[in-house]
Amino acid sequence: MNILVINCGSSSLKFQLIDSDTEKWIAKGLCERIGMEGSVINYTPVGGDKEVTKSPMPDHTEAIRLVLEALTNDKTGVVKNLDEIGAVGHRIVHGGERFASSTVIDDKVIAAIKECNDLAPLHNPANLIGIDACRKLMPKTPMVAVFDTAFHQTMPEKAYMYGLPYRYYEKYKIRRYGFHGTSHAYVSAHAAEFLGLDYNNLKMIVCHLGNGASVSAVKNGKCVDTSMGLTPLEGLIMGTRSGDLDPAIIEFIANKENMTLSEVLNVLNKKSGVYGLSGDLSSDFRDLESAHLEGNKLATLALETYCYRVAKYIGSYVAALNGVDVICFTAGIGENAPIVRTMVCEYLGYLGISIDETENNKRGDDNIISTKDSKVIVAVIPTNEELAIARETLALV
Numbered sequence: 001m002n003i004l005v006i007n008c009g010s011s012s013l014k015f016q017l018i019d020s021d022t023e024k025w026i027a028k029g030l031c032e033r034i035g036m037e038g039s040v041i042n043y044t045p046v047g048g049d050k051e052v053t054k055s056p057m058p059d060h061t062e063a064i065r066l067v068l069e070a071l072t073n074d075k076t077g078v079v080k081n082l083d084e085i086g087a088v089g090h091r092i093v094h095g096g097e098r099f100a101s102s103t104v105i106d107d108k109v110i111a112a113i114k115e116c117n118d119l120a121p122l123h124n125p126a127n128l129i130g131i132d133a134c135r136k137l138m139p140k141t142p143m144v145a146v147f148d149t150a151f152h153q154t155m156p157e158k159a160y161m162y163g164l165p166y167r168y169y170e171k172y173k174i175r176r177y178g179f180h181g182t183s184h185a186y187v188s189a190h191a192a193e194f195l196g197l198d199y200n201n202l203k204m205i206v207c208h209l210g211n212g213a214s215v216s217a218v219k220n221g222k223c224v225d226t227s228m229g230l231t232p233l234e235g236l237i238m239g240t241r242s243g244d245l246d247p248a249i250i251e252f253i254a255n256k257e258n259m260t261l262s263e264v265l266n267v268l269n270k271k272s273g274v275y276g277l278s279g280d281l282s283s284d285f286r287d288l289e290s291a292h293l294e295g296n297k298l299a300t301l302a303l304e305t306y307c308y309r310v311a312k313y314i315g316s317y318v319a320a321l322n323g324v325d326v327i328c329f330t331a332g333i334g335e336n337a338p339i340v341r342t343m344v345c346e347y348l349g350y351l352g353i354s355i356d357e358t359e360n361n362k363r364g365d366d367n368i369i370s371t372k373d374s375k376v377i378v379a380v381i382p383t384n385e386e387l388a389i390a391r392e393t394l395a396l397v
């Protein structure tokens, strides 16, 4: 069955059409600047060249219409008509406590996702617009919602509660939810399979290091802790997000810089992380690495602070799991930046971890980068959130 995977943001829309038999993508692309001037759609059919087409997209319905047209057109389309798309899987950022697993979309599910809008005001409304647009254009096709938060719903209370008055949890459901769940679930399960180990009897730590970044502790196939919180701002230092900090800093900056709370939060979300730490040099690790090698002190500071934070989280999750069998690195940085893996693992000698630098410098596929005598296996496992969403979708339709 061909499954269309949709990841809808406020002004962008990523898509992949996946053949569930081969588990390979047959077309993929991205619509950008939806609702703005200069909208553009990128479309790549498998084995073909990327096409970039400027086309007005006043709303998401028009963006999805263009996606469906690209997939079905006579020249570069990959299916004859929409009947050849068996189901649509939608990535939904926040499922609150309501959704501990993926679910087939109906009116009730849409209403329940809406109830989570408060928890992810930038993401969930955009995800819902994507669902609405697809339902208009493909009214008979079954659709599934796959939640970023679902995998983390197995965390115990002690891991998800904050040290805040309990009534805030009761009244507003303020707690740790965690994100990147689809990736943490996919990578941990896939790593166990790749390593030939029993997923249901394994202590794992997954480091998803992309532009957004999070760590999770996975015990016997279930998430027991994760670094992102009520929102994706908590935890690791990220591309432009601060991650953990003293909450009193927010008022301090607001007073000193004469800013409102939301202006400070904007700084914490968009101007901080390695971007801010490096003196606004870049949020991209390729730039930071070359600047570091050229002797740029702030680039070095950003890299060192970033890796130290990852290592501290790994240490705390070793405590949470009372040991660890496998540590996985994934996502843009985790998969492509050997220097980050080396710098993180330098802190982990006490666990009996040693890294094989030849393996660490290889690119591409699933790979073990620890030495044979390392007490803990360290592996690079490329994530594939779209495939994970397609699998969930197939399982439910």
Ligand code: AMP
Pocket (backbone or CB within 6 Å): 209, 210, 211, 212, 239, 283, 284, 285, 286, 331, 332, 333, 336, 337
């Ligand atoms: P993601 O959010 O998973 O797509 O990751 C994107 C980030 O991965 C980029 O912002 C870069 O910081 C990083 N990245 C991608 N490719 C490389 C590379 N070849 N070397 C180092 N970092 C990379």
